Amino acid sequence: MSDIICEACGAANPPGTQFCTECDAYFGWSQTAAPARPATPSGMSTTTPVTPATAADASRVIAPTVEADQTALTLDPEVAVPMSLHMYNPSPVVDGYVVQIPTAPSWLRVTHEEIRLLPRSDAMVPVTFGLADGPVPEAQTVSVDLLICSLTDEHKSTPARVELTVPRFGRPVTVTAHPSMIRLLDENEGKAQLALDNSASNYPQTVSLTATEPEGVVRFDVTPARCTVEAGATATATLAFAMPELDHGATTERRLAITATSDDEHTETSVTVTQQRSQAPEHVPVTLRLEPSVMRVKDFAMADLLLVVDNRRGTQDRTLTVGGRDPEGRVSFTFPTSRIDVAAGRIATMRLTVEAEPPEIGKDVSYPFSVLANDEVEEAETTGTLTLSRSPAAITTAALRLHPSKISVRNTSTGHSRLIVDNAGSDQWLTVYLAGSDPEAAARVTVRPASVQVPPRQSVWAETTITANPPDAGESAERQLSFTATDGRGTVTCEGTFAQRTSDWMPVARVVLTLLGALVAAAGALSPWTRIPEHFFGVDRLGVAIPDDLDGELRQLFATQPPARVVVLVLAAAMALGVFARSGKTTQTAAIAMAAGFVGYMVFLATTTTGIVVGGVAYGAVLVVVGAVSGFLGGLCIRRR
Structure with missing residues (x-):
């Protein structure tokens, strides 16, 4: 494209320019509207x-x-x-x-x-x-x-x-029921779900739900009865209804109208209910039984049993009033409730307690009775037997034992034993008083505790102490004892023996003292008699010639001391052998001879030598004298009869 020439100032402008870049003149724009x-x-x-x-x-x-x-x-x-x-x-x-x-x-x-x-x-x-x-x-x-x-x-x-x-726009909330047709057979109550639809509007609507029936005999419960359905959403409610009970064999059909009301606008739906009741069933009576039907109770006056109500053949629910009957009026009945419900085709149970007067001890008695269940139509009955028995008195089966039955003691005046009360043959508690005695009244018997309680099938014991004067030494004595246990109605007894013996220590003392004296005297014969060592001449010098180098005193001791020691040994042996004699004269004579001869010899030495006077008597002399005295005492330990 060629440049745009501004008509106002003549400046050249790039193609598409709307205002002149030099003078801001407007070049114009397309007249076609966009x-x-x-x-x-x-x-x-x-x-x-x-x-x-x-x-x-x-x-x-x-x-x-x-x-x-x-x-x-x-x-x-x-x-x-x-x-x-x-x-x-x-x-x-x-x-x-x-x-x-x-x-x-x-x-x-x-x-x-x-x-x-x-x-x-x-x-x-x-x-x-x-x-x-x-x-x-x-x-x-x-x-x-x-x-x-x-x-x-x-x-x-x-x-x-x-x-x-x-703005708000759309239709009212619609309500539909599911299912719309309901069939009730032998039932009076039913339910249906109500669907609330607000998908056709753009605002939440609060709906009140009601249900009616032309005859006004149906009870309704709508849950919830009022709810808010959000815009474009749905909600549900539950319709519960209760129809009047029909006669057997009757059929009826009812139309239930459900209305949803919001902002003065109403929508409706309906549920058709067909109600039918079967023909009246054949009446089948209930049956009763007791489990167990025969009860045996020992040492107790009551028993629990189970009442079974059988309605398995029945076609109707039953509510029965229960009770008990005793021809003699001696049985009492305890039921947890006076009525029992049992559904058709079912079994119901109930615990009950029967109680009667117990028999005398050691006897039994039987009580027949009946349990009844009735309603307005019929009465059912079942029978049972309550047998009560009482065990013999515990004292009649109890046993009394002394353990040990013979109480033997030595050198004492007191003995101990256990008195056992055995209740193993009874199922009852036993309370008894215990006592013991000596028929000769020579012993004193003590039982502690004096009263005990014995559980069923068990035993207990009490400690007995018997005290009597002991017999003379070397003698024995036996005393018969008698023990009793009584509960005031009966008594059980047992016997025992208390044996005492006193030991005779004289023979033992004779042997001990005699042998001890002989040994001591023999030891003294082999020991020094003076404290001067040079004056000791043992039995080994007996028969040996007197040495020439000994002076007068030593020569005298050398000549007399060994024979004296031999004499002491001989007398000690005689004293010991006297144990075997029936009397103690041999022992006594040997002991006297030993003591007298030894004392005389020592006096002789004291008068003829200076050993005893200067040094004194040594332990050997003492042993000889002590041995003689011990042997003499042993000879005296002879019991004279």
């Missing part, structure tokens, strides 16, 4: 078929002045709603404009024609608002911010706000 165009969303700009403005034009652009002729519009779902924008171009250049909606709802559709204004000129620009294709939005009012942007400089824009209202 088709309507939708407003662009936020961040978008729409290009025009004209040549873009130059950089010089953009620098002189000023944001337009915009004023809407309406600030609130009510949208129509069928057609778009128009409004006008009074726009003024304060720029020195011709400028085009586009309407943008930065936060446009997804359901909104806005269109307008191409907008172009001469410098410093204004115009009324039509803009239409409509609903986009697709689901109708929910009824609401929103504020929409319009942004009128320059096409030359998109940063130059002017905002405008319009309040848009989506």
